[in-house]
Amino acid sequence: MDGSIIDTVIARIKERGGRVTVQRLAIINVLMRLDHPTAEEIYQFMQDEFPTLSFTTVYNTLKSLKELGVVHEHYQDERSRFEITEEPHHHFHCVVCDKLIDIEPGKISLHMEPEVETEYSPLETKVVLEGICKECRKQEAGQP
Incomplete structure (x- = not known):
């Protein structure tokens, strides 16, 4: 992600009536550098630069950025992972290394029967495939 993403997020x-604070900008920067981090990973990553920052502040900032529609939250194994993204996409979760990997839009298609849409009025669809990623399969096979 580049500077134009930051500009888009700030705009x-x-x-949406939010304030652009130093903490929000710092967390946005961390989200752009780490791959689907948890709140704890963001907090740990920021400790050197922001030693007085509390975990509660990180969590509350992520929550407010989510409410503003800037950050997306993905629930996984009783914890959440966060990301900034411009377009909806699906994910693959590796059950060995615990990575959450983006799947490009258009690589998975779903068919929804009209009565499902009528009965439930879904707002969005999220698919998380689970299995073993390419890197972990290589390690299991003893390949470098």
Whole structure:
């Protein structure tokens, strides 16, 4: 992700009535550097630069960024992973290394019967495939 993503995120925060604070900018920067981090991973990553930052502040900032529609939260194994993304996409969760990997839009298609849409009025669809990623399969096979 590049500077244009940051500009887009800042504009989105402002247009939705949010404030652009140092903490929000720092967490956005961490989200762009780490791959689907948990709140704990973000907190640990920020400790050197922000030693007085509390875990509660990180968590509350993520929650407010989610409410502003800037951050997406993915529940996985009783914890959440976060990301900034421009377009909806699905994920693959490796059960060995615990990575959450983006699947490009269009690589998975779903068919929904009309009565499902009528009965439930879904707002979005999220698919998480679970299995063993390519890297873990290589390690299991003893390949470098």
